[in-house]
Amino acid sequence: MNFEEFVLAASVTDLDAEPRAREHADAVEFRMDLASDPLAALGDYDGELPVLATNRAAWEGGEADDDETRLAELAEAAELACVGAVDVELQSLTEGEGDRVAERARRAGTTVVASVHDFERTPPETDLRGLLESATDHADVGKLAVTAEDRGDVLDLLAVTHEFASAGERVATMAMGEPGRHSRAVAPVYGSKIGYAPVESEDATAPGQYDLETLARLVDELA
Ligand SMILES: O=C1C[C@@](O)(C(=O)O)C[C@@H](O)[C@@H]1O
Numbered sequence: 088m089n090f091e092e093f094v095l096a097a098s099v100t101d102l103d104a105e106p107r108a109r110e111h112a113d114a115v116e117f118r119m120d121l122a123s124d125p126l127a128a129l130g131d132y133d134g135e136l137p138v139l140a141t142n143r144a145a146w147e148g149g150e151a152d153d154d155e156t157r158l159a160e161l162a163e164a165a166e167l168a169c170v171g172a173v174d175v176e177l178q179s180l181t182e183g184e185g186d187r188v189a190e191r192a193r194r195a196g197t198t199v200v201a202s203v204h205d206f207e208r209t210p211p212e213t214d215l216r217g218l219l220e221s222a223t224d225h226a227d228v229g230k231l232a233v234t235a236e237d238r239g240d241v242l243d244l245l246a247v248t249h250e251f252a253s254a255g256e257r258v259a260t261m262a263m264g265e266p267g268r269h270s271r272a273v274a275p276v277y278g279s280k281i282g283y284a285p286v287e288s289e290d291a292t293a294p295g296q297y298d299l300e301t302l303a304r305l306v307d308e309l310a
């Protein structure tokens with residue numbers, strides 16, 4: 088997966104959902120931290136869509152609390168043929184052992200997405216820029232998910248997205264929460280390369296997500 092074109096990822100906690108995602112998604116984001124035996128599930132996976140593997144740390148809003156196990160599992164996943172990309176938290180890449188995962192991923196030809204999340208707010212525009220700069224420096228794709236408290240926050244995020252994408256950087260951005268919901272449909276217009284959506288809205292993996300069919304339609308109509 089090279090993310091040169093926009094990739095719509097169906098965010099799943101169970102890979103058995105993949106057949107239901109095929110019609111609208113380009114990939115499945117497998118939330119390993121929310122699955123019961125993720126490596127076994129990946130081993131058994133015989134779906135059509137490539138997998139973007141995420142094993143989100145508890146300290147970054149996920150459910151994987153032992154960092155050593157979490158990163159070891161993610162590195163193993165990165166080496167599987169069905170896995171086209173792995174998500175590694177930027178903080179793991181800069182301060183933890185995430186760079187080892189990234190190295191193993193690269194050796195296996197797997198794309199690395201460096202991610203940053205803010206579940207509280209949208210940092211000021213200069214900080215957004217700094218975070219995306221660091222994320223794009225450390226990985227093939229820099230991803231920034233923030234929480235919008237008002238529409239103005241989305242404007243800041245879109246401005247920075249546009250700036251990086253225009254400079255040829257591969258970025259993925261979205262504003263979580265209700266005021267930021269429309270960013271999921273609009274950010275791709277400004278160059279964001281990944282969208283996330285649950286197959287069914289009750290299985291959302293972040294606040295403010297559209298269901299897959301809806302996001303696919305909105306992105307298509309705005310493209
Ligand atoms: O990082 C992201 C983006 C996300 O948080 C969202 O807002 O859609 C959903 C997560 O599953 C994914 O790992």
